[in-house]
Amino acid sequence: MKRKHKRLMFVLGGMAALGIAAGLVVSAFDENLVFFFSPTELAAKEIKPDQRIRIGGLVEAGSLTKETDGVTVRFSVTDNTKSLAVRYKGILPDLFREGQGVVAEGRMGTDGVFEASEVLAKHDENYMPREVADALKKSGEWKGEKHGDAPAGANSGAPAPTEGATQ
Amino acid sequence: MSAELGHYALILALVMAVVQTTLPMVGAARRDALWMGLATPAVIGQFVFVSMAFACLMHAYVVSDFSVMNVAANSHSDKPLLYKFTAVWGNHEGSMVLWVWILAVYGLAVAAFGGNLPPTLKARVLAIQGFIGAGFLLFSLGTSDPFIRLDPAPINGNDLNPLLQDPGLAFHPPLLYFGYVGMSMPFAFAIAALIEGRVDPAWARWVRPWTLLAWCTLTAGIVLGSWWAYYELGWGGFWFWDPVENASFMPWLMGTALLHSALVAEKRDALKSWTVLLAILAFSLSLLGTFLVRSGVLTSVHSFASDPARGAYILGFLVFVIGGSLALYAWRAPALKATGTFKPISREGALLLNNLLLVVGCATVFVGTLYPIVLDAIDGSKVSVGPPFFDKTFVPLMAPALLLTAMAPFMAWKRADLGGVLQRIWLAALALAGAIALIYATHGGPIGPAIGIGITAWLFVGAIVEFADRLRLFRVPLAESMKRLAGLPRSAIGTTLAHAGVAVLAAGCIAGSAWRTETIGVMKPGDQATLGDYTVTMATIGEEPGPNYSAVVAEMRLMKDGELIDVMYPSKRFYPVQGQQTTEAAIRTSFMSDFYISLGDPDEASGGHGVRLYHNPLVPWIWIGAVVMVLGGLLSLSDRRLRVGAPARARARRAERPAEAGAGSKAS
Numbered sequence: 162m163k164r165k166h167k168r169l170m171f172v173l174g175g176m177a178a179l180g181i182a183a184g185l186v187v188s189a190f191d192e193n194l195v196f197f198f199s200p201t202e203l204a205a206k207e208i209k210p211d212q213r214i215r216i217g218g219l220v221e222a223g224s225l226t227k228e229t230d231g232v233t234v235r236f237s238v239t240d241n242t243k244s245l246a247v248r249y250k251g252i253l254p255d256l257f258r259e260g261q262g263v264v265a266e267g268r269m270g271t272d273g274v275f276e277a278s279e280v281l282a283k284h285d286e287n288y289m290p291r292e293v294a295d296a297l298k299k300s301g302e303w304k305g306e307k308h309g310d311a312p313a314g315a316n317s318g319a320p321a322p323t324e325g326a327t328q
Numbered sequence: 329m330s331a332e333l334g335h336y337a338l339i340l341a342l343v344m345a346v347v348q349t350t351l352p353m354v355g356a357a358r359r360d361a362l363w364m365g366l367a368t369p370a371v372i373g374q375f376v377f378v379s380m381a382f383a384c385l386m387h388a389y390v391v392s393d394f395s396v397m398n399v400a401a402n403s404h405s406d407k408p409l410l411y412k413f414t415a416v417w418g419n420h421e422g423s424m425v426l427w428v429w430i431l432a433v434y435g436l437a438v439a440a441f442g443g444n445l446p447p448t449l450k451a452r453v454l455a456i457q458g459f460i461g462a463g464f465l466l467f468s469l470g471t472s473d474p475f476i477r478l479d480p481a482p483i484n485g486n487d488l489n490p491l492l493q494d495p496g497l498a499f500h501p502p503l504l505y506f507g508y509v510g511m512s513m514p515f516a517f518a519i520a521a522l523i524e525g526r527v528d529p530a531w532a533r534w535v536r537p538w539t540l541l542a543w544c545t546l547t548a549g550i551v552l553g554s555w556w557a558y559y560e561l562g563w564g565g566f567w568f569w570d571p572v573e574n575a576s577f578m579p580w581l582m583g584t585a586l587l588h589s590a591l592v593a594e595k596r597d598a599l600k601s602w603t604v605l606l607a608i609l610a611f612s613l614s615l616l617g618t619f620l621v622r623s624g625v626l627t628s629v630h631s632f633a634s635d636p637a638r639g640a641y642i643l644g645f646l647v648f649v650i651g652g653s654l655a656l657y658a659w660r661a662p663a664l665k666a667t668g669t670f671k672p673i674s675r676e677g678a679l680l681l682n683n684l685l686l687v688v689g690c691a692t693v694f695v696g697t698l699y700p701i702v703l704d705a706i707d708g709s710k711v712s713v714g715p716p717f718f719d720k721t722f723v724p725l726m727a728p729a730l731l732l733t734a735m736a737p738f739m740a741w742k743r744a745d746l747g748g749v750l751q752r753i754w755l756a757a758l759a760l761a762g763a764i765a766l767i768y769a770t771h772g773g774p775i776g777p778a779i780g781i782g783i784t785a786w787l788f789v790g791a792i793v794e795f796a797d798r799l800r801l802f803r804v805p806l807a808e809s810m811k812r813l814a815g816l817p818r819s820a821i822g823t824t825l826a827h828a829g830v831a832v833l834a835a836g837c838i839a840g841s842a843w844r845t846e847t848i849g850v851m852k853p854g855d856q857a858t859l860g861d862y863t864v865t866m867a868t869i870g871e872e873p874g875p876n877y878s879a880v881v882a883e884m885r886l887m888k889d890g891e892l893i894d895v896m897y898p899s900k901r902f903y904p905v906q907g908q909q910t911t912e913a914a915i916r917t918s919f920m921s922d923f924y925i926s927l928g929d930p931d932e933a934s935g936g937h938g939v940r941l942y943h944n945p946l947v948p949w950i951w952i953g954a955v956v957m958v959l960g961g962l963l964s965l966s967d968r969r970l971r972v973g974a975p976a977r978a979r980a981r982r983a984e985r986p987a988e989a990g991a992g993s994k995a996s
């Protein structure tokens with residue numbers, strides 16, 4: 162009897178803990194899943210202005226400009242079909258270049274400019290953020306990766322992405 | 329020549345691993361001492377050959393033999409010598425060799441110190457380790473051979489990613505791997521116990537120190553990685569809930585749970601099958617972590633599939649090891665009868681509840697890490713799960729866990745009196761309430777971080793009070809307390825240190841995320857920027873050459889209340905070989921906070937440089953707390969009662985000094 166009770170307790174305790182965790186996960190998923198869109202997908206979608214999303218593609222050559230405050234930058238992200246203007250206040254990551262892949266997280270502004278709060282570019286300059294690669298494949302603009310597919314590095318536990326900081 | 333030698337050694341190591349897997353296992357089933365005894369020479373052979381392979385690869389790096397593809401892809405003749413060494417494991421192929429080498433070291437440890445193990449258990453443990461080794465060696469040789477030659481050999485190599493050319497990251501992978509692979513020890517013991525159908529306290533006495541060692545190195549490895557990210561990525565954060573970080577954090581959570589349940593299994597002969605399950609899960613997550621990071625599945629499901637051999641092998645090996653061991657568990661675990669019974673409110677009960685919280689917390693991290701990958705694989709939707717998700721799932725689960733951590737050491741085994749426990753930690757409760765009130769009064773804002781800091785204050789004070797209780801501090805003369813301190817088992821001191829370390833680390837994480845302030849601007853020499861009470865003036869900015877890079881270094885004068893408190897030198901390096909930049913942040917650490925400056929790109933229009941300033945309160949506590957945790961673990965590991973092969977001597981010692989025996993049995 163005793164052993165059975167103990168096991169029951171154990172099982173009930175485990176179920177309760179799992180239940181709480183599942184509840185937390187589901188409610189957090191509701192608000193905190195951030196979807197990724199390419200500029201083409203974004204043009205076809207209605208995005209609520211307060212929804213956090215990620216966008217990505219190539220930084221259009223010659224599109225990078227700085228505003229007069231010296232820290233707000235504007236650039237265009239393109240999947241070679243459509244392009245999207247992005248505004249970001251902050252220091253761009255070390256690997257940010259025109260013509261290279263980029264992912265930005267933030268919200269659509271009311272003026273149609275994407276307000277990025279975070280700009281991500283990865284470790285390796287030859288490496289393409291995976292969402293960008295897939296988006297380019299989808300739009301038929303994929304030209305293949307130059308140096309294999311895995312990002313370089315012994316990032317065996319350290320964070321991989323070199324991201325621009327959150328504002 | 330050395331590459332071929334290394335390749336050949338790797339093949340011989342595989343042969344040894346196969347011998348180590350099969351013969352002792354069959355021998356144990358047939359009670360054949362000769363076959364079981366073959367395990368030890370096979371282990372030694374495997375160690376020797378893997379070491380040879382590892383040394384050959386290292387030699388190729390040190391002499392910059394660019395006819396070896398792996399060296400050409402990851403090294404450069406101008407690179408400082410230290411990074412020629414560390415580049416060996418700075419890539420997929422080399423890191424697999426390091427993995428196998430560490431596994432061989434652990435195997436050697438079992439063979440060397442396992443004299444007091446029952447022969448069948450020892451043979452089976454070594455056989456299982458041999459199997460894991462064979463699996464990795466086959467993977468290495470079949471899909472990720474580090475010794476492939478290039479013809480013609482390039483004049484020079486591609487260099488190691490400059491971000492990885494850093495002392496912090498140089499030793500992060502080996503430490504992390506010692507942790508990951510260390511989890512193979514409890515795993516091998518768990519599988520052997522399932523085959524044998526019994527888990528006794530002697531088993532747990534073996535499992536616990538090895539889990540503790542793995543836990544210490546894993547803790548050190550994770551924190552070293554986090555520290556590196558903090559100063560090298562240049563954006564002021566220390567933990568980003570990145571999948572790569574989570575991959576190492578999950579085995580840590582499971583390992584922490586295992587550490588505590590093994591304690592119950594050893595001392596109370598209870599929670600046996602739970603301990604075995606945790607051992608299986610901890611190693612499964614280590615494997616998953618290794619492969620998540622190494623396979624490229626995190627960067628793209630497609631890149632994973634684009635090398636079908638590697639992907640299929642990894643998936644197959646994972647399914648076989650994890651699925652096989654769980655199936656074995658389902659089949660055999662009912663045979664593991666526990667004799668110790670306990671009431672829900674007891675130390676066992678508290679440890680079990682904390683175990684559940686850790687495991688469920690680990691499950692939320694698992695879901696948050698793998699959900700995007702699974703969703704991408706199913707329908708190609710791209711989602712990301714960021715820090716807010718973990719703040720809302722993992723963090724609330726850890727709050728009660730930390731509360732319990734302070735209480736469990738006060739509880740008696742078998743049956744505890746909750747009222748009595750609360751009476752004894754009133755001081756901690758006072759700290760909890762006081763910290764919340766104080767922080768809410770000074771910072772206001774959301775109550776969450778204040779509660780968090782309150783809980784860490786509770787845990788810290790609870791750990792100290794429990795320690796003082798053991799010494800009967802202030803209740804007996806000081807000399808008497810000192811005598812008690814000298815007689816206290818090291819594991820008891822270790823527990824206190826580890827728990828206090830967790831409290832300090834958690835406080836640093838909470839404050840560093842909640843009350844971080846930052847500002848950005850463009851600065852020219854002579855310009856000033858302010859952040860809170862601090863004023864920063866750029867004095868000069870100029871170029872400085874490095875061994876394999878060129879750097880732009882700024883001299884920044886940090887002032888507080890009109891007084892110069894530090895001169896800082898943030899810089900930006902450019903590595904021409906890979907055409908890459910890195911940010912070298914300048915950090916001024918005081919005990920209570922970090923002032924952090926990172927240098928951005930030049931701004932052509934104004935002729936200045938982008939500068940980012942951060943004030944990170946309590947972040948130094950993260951590193952202090954981690955060091956204290958690891959010290960606690962190591963101290964506990966040095967306890968002679970845990971020292972393998974010393975139980976007899978320890979018993980004799982305990983009999984000599986009965987006063988300590990009481991304290992000793994309470995030690996956790």
